[in-house]
Amino acid sequence: MKTNTFNGIKARLGGISRRDFMKYCSIMASSMGLSTGVAPQIAEAIADPAKRPPVIWLHGQECTGCTETLLRPSHPTLDALILDIISLDYHETLNVGAGHQAEAALQQSMKENAGKYVLVIEGAIPVKDNGIYCMIGGKTFLSMVEEAAAGAAAIIAIGSCAAWGGIPSADPNPTGATSAPVVLKGKTVVTIPGCPPNPYNFLSTVVYFLTFGKLPEIDEQGRPKFAYGRLIHENCERRPHFDAGRFAEKFGDDGHRQGWCLYKLGCKGPVTHANCPEILFNDVGGGTWPVGTGHPCFGCTEKGVGFNIPMFTQAEIQNPTPSAFKAPITADHPSPLTIQGAGLAGAAVGAIVGASAIAMKNLGSSSSSSDQSSKED
Amino acid sequence: METKQPLGGRVLTGPFVFFLILVLIGAYFAAKRFTLGIGAVSNMNDGYPWGIWIALDVVIGTALACGGYTMALLTYAFNRGEYHPLVRPALLTSLFGYSLAGISVMIDIGRYWQAYNIILPWHSNLHSVMFEVALCIGAYCLVLWIEFAPALLEKMKADRLLKKLNRVLLIFIALGILLPTMHQSSLGTMMLMAGYKLSPLWRTAFLPLLFLLTALIIGFAVVIYESLFSSVTHRLPLETTILSKLATVTFWCVLLFMVIRIEDVNLRGYLPLAFDGSLVSNMFLLENTFLLCGLFLLMYPGNRNCPKLLFLSASCLLIGGSLYRFNTYITGFDPGNGWQYFPSVGELCITFGIVAVEILGYMWCVKRLPIISVPQTS
Numbered sequence: 001m002k003t004n005t006f007n008g009i010k011a012r013l014g015g016i017s018r019r020d021f022m023k024y025c026s027i028m029a030s031s032m033g034l035s036t037g038v039a040p041q042i043a044e045a046i047a048d049p050a051k052r053p054p055v056i057w058l059h060g061q062e063c064t065g066c067t068e069t070l071l072r073p074s075h076p077t078l079d080a081l082i083l084d085i086i087s088l089d090y091h092e093t094l095n096v097g098a099g100h101q102a103e104a105a106l107q108q109s110m111k112e113n114a115g116k117y118v119l120v121i122e123g124a125i126p127v128k129d130n131g132i133y134c135m136i137g138g139k140t141f142l143s144m145v146e147e148a149a150a151g152a153a154a155i156i157a158i159g160s161c162a163a164w165g166g167i168p169s170a171d172p173n174p175t176g177a178t179s180a181p182v183v184l185k186g187k188t189v190v191t192i193p194g195c196p197p198n199p200y201n202f203l204s205t206v207v208y209f210l211t212f213g214k215l216p217e218i219d220e221q222g223r224p225k226f227a228y229g230r231l232i233h234e235n236c237e238r239r240p241h242f243d244a245g246r247f248a249e250k251f252g253d254d255g256h257r258q259g260w261c262l263y264k265l266g267c268k269g270p271v272t273h274a275n276c277p278e279i280l281f282n283d284v285g286g287g288t289w290p291v292g293t294g295h296p297c298f299g300c301t302e303k304g305v306g307f308n309i310p311m312f313t314q315a316e317i318q319n320p321t322p323s324a325f326k327a328p329i330t331a332d333h334p335s336p337l338t339i340q341g342a343g344l345a346g347a348a349v350g351a352i353v354g355a356s357a358i359a360m361k362n363l364g365s366s367s368s369s370s371d372q373s374s375k376e377d
Numbered sequence: 378m379e380t381k382q383p384l385g386g387r388v389l390t391g392p393f394v395f396f397l398i399l400v401l402i403g404a405y406f407a408a409k410r411f412t413l414g415i416g417a418v419s420n421m422n423d424g425y426p427w428g429i430w431i432a433l434d435v436v437i438g439t440a441l442a443c444g445g446y447t448m449a450l451l452t453y454a455f456n457r458g459e460y461h462p463l464v465r466p467a468l469l470t471s472l473f474g475y476s477l478a479g480i481s482v483m484i485d486i487g488r489y490w491q492a493y494n495i496i497l498p499w500h501s502n503l504h505s506v507m508f509e510v511a512l513c514i515g516a517y518c519l520v521l522w523i524e525f526a527p528a529l530l531e532k533m534k535a536d537r538l539l540k541k542l543n544r545v546l547l548i549f550i551a552l553g554i555l556l557p558t559m560h561q562s563s564l565g566t567m568m569l570m571a572g573y574k575l576s577p578l579w580r581t582a583f584l585p586l587l588f589l590l591t592a593l594i595i596g597f598a599v600v601i602y603e604s605l606f607s608s609v610t611h612r613l614p615l616e617t618t619i620l621s622k623l624a625t626v627t628f629w630c631v632l633l634f635m636v637i638r639i640e641d642v643n644l645r646g647y648l649p650l651a652f653d654g655s656l657v658s659n660m661f662l663l664e665n666t667f668l669l670c671g672l673f674l675l676m677y678p679g680n681r682n683c684p685k686l687l688f689l690s691a692s693c694l695l696i697g698g699s700l701y702r703f704n705t706y707i708t709g710f711d712p713g714n715g716w717q718y719f720p721s722v723g724e725l726c727i728t729f730g731i732v733a734v735e736i737l738g739y740m741w742c743v744k745r746l747p748i749i750s751v752p753q754t755s
């Protein structure tokens with residue numbers, strides 16, 4: 001992005017430097033598993049005011065933890081950036097207005113931006129007794145979600161509650177808490193599970209949508225593959241301890257203090273898909289994720305694991321037997337010795353030896369002449 | 378009284394054309410290297426990050442170019458004026474040897490355009506042996522050109538400049554003795570970093586001392602070899618008297634080297650390894666056989682007066698000393714994981730080209746510049 005173009009939007013981005021902005025775009029690209037070459041394209045998309053999509057953010061049965069996590073990324077002025085790259089028209093936590101004024105803003109935005117806005121659902125949707133267990137402005141949350149989803153360009157369910165039910169849906173589930181994909185059957189819902197989810201997974205999904213005009217590749221549970229494609233167990237920094245059989249047996253025992261594998265304490269890393277060990281939390285460096293701090297993963301991103309399997313129950317290992325086809329430790333290196341190379345090297349050695357031999361032969365005959373010359377001296 | 382004078386004669390002789398062709402072939406591959414990259418011409422790999430460009434052109438090349446160092450050491454540091462006639466031809470080979478070693482490094486390093494950072498003090502990594510070697514060799518190249526400048530100035534008849542230069546030349550001669558002492562030992566220090574990748578037959582804390590000693594041995598031997606060789610090819614009278622004195626000095630150096638070398642391997646308990654029949658151990662035996670041959674030939678004072686045996690012993694020492702350095706850098710080095718290395722045709726041709734430039738330069742200079750001392754015929 002040219003400096004001139006950037007200067008035009010600098011103020012809108014909260015005075016961030018061009019360098020920091022491009023860095024941010026590169027981080028976005030890499031967290032989506034894209035080449036950093038896409039960064040300029042992302043920068044164009046973010047900087048283009050015409051592309052700013054209106055966002056309607058609905059809260060249901062939740063703790064607002066997902067909204068909180070979104071405020072955490074500490075890259076310079078990210079809050080300004082995210083509030084500026086999207087046009088946040090309705091968000092119950094962040095709304096300036098309140099009451100009927102706020103509801104009117106929601107209705108107006110939905111009407112004006114029909115088919116263009118991004119709907120973000122935070123929290124589970126109670127469906128028991130026609131959804132009367134979550135009412136906002138006299139309406140059930142269920143009807144709000146259905147109404148908003150009808151005109152949305154993309155639907156993102158953020159957090160475990162919206163993605164697969166989360167805590168509200170845990171047994172005995174008195175309110176009939178249901179996830180957004182189930183309520184909105186037939187519509188594509190991108191889910192960003194996690195309790196709370198990593199904000200970068202959400203931001204990356206939004207930026208992907210902005211840049212390419214489509215949603216990223218998702219798995220059968222609606223999770224973007226770039227973030228939820230692999231098991232935590234596969235990329236865990238404590239994996240070598242697992243492979244070597246070094247386990248923490250109790251909280252606070254020697255192994256636990258040494259940072260050994262938490263599998264025996266009930267870590268759900270082996271059955272949970274998420275990128276926590278790779279991108280970590282809160283931008284403060286290594287070890288800042290549950291397992292890194294010494295707590296077993298409880299599987300918040302995995303339907304049927306988090307809040308369902310007891311926290312200290314050992315997870316089923318998916319591949320208990322190691323693969324018979326490990327990548328070899330030693331690679332084959334073909335011999336670089338060629339006939340031409342050997343021939344040339346041999347010829348050179350021969351030439352030197354030959355020249356020396358001839359010189360020596362001549363020395364024999366000239367030694368007498370040297371005696372003569374020394375006599376003359 | 379002896380004076381230095383150009384030998385004269387036709388420059389474009391048969392051998393000259395032959396070496397010119399080698400230079401052109403080398404230039405072709407060098408051009409290929411600079412347009413298509415190192416991988417296009419070289420067999421170097423992740424296991425062997427250096428090949429013959431470093432082992433031969435730099436590590437052995439600069440040792441062969443130590444004639445200027447050893448002669449300056451003898452003549453000026455030990456005040457043996459009688460060696461003076463040998464200084465200038467030795468300096469000439471040093472000049473070419475070192476300058477071309479510098480060019481080899483430029484061909485060898487991947488991002489050569491960053492090389493200038495070496496001379497920027499605020500970019501210096503003072504903990505790097507490689508940095509010390511690079512800076513030292515770079516400085517020594519410059520010093521060599523200044524040391525050699527009088528020959529050019531005499532030719533150009535720039536008497537006033539020559540007078541000025543002669544006043545400060547002493548400083549550069551002193552530097553010319555100091556710098557090689559530093560970097561020739563550092564070339565050995567460098568392989569200490571290889572740790573267990575280097576065979577125990579070569580891996581020792583004495584590497585810096587042994588490399589300094591081989592620099593002296595090769596430096597002396599190359600002066601003897603070159604003097605005799607050019608006497609034959611240019612039909613000059615032999616300088617046997619000085620050379621036999623030089624051979625005595627060489628003998629003591631080789632003796633010291635051999636005692637340290639063999640005793641070091643022996644005391645560390647690795648001598649049996651030399652006889653296990655592998656390529657590495659055979660190279661160890663070969664290297665030491667050549668050095669011992671040279672040593673025994675020089676042991677008898679009578680031999681030192683016979684040009685033929687003098688030449689033979691110098692050749693043995695040159696081969697043995699060079700093999701020691703080559704083995705330390707290539708043969709004795711095993712990075713593990715099955716990596717192998719043998720120079721490719723392109724790599725060899727660049728090296729041949731560089732050696733050919735040296736020979737061509739020497740051939741031209743002795744014919745056109747006042748280098749070699751010729752006894753005045755009455």
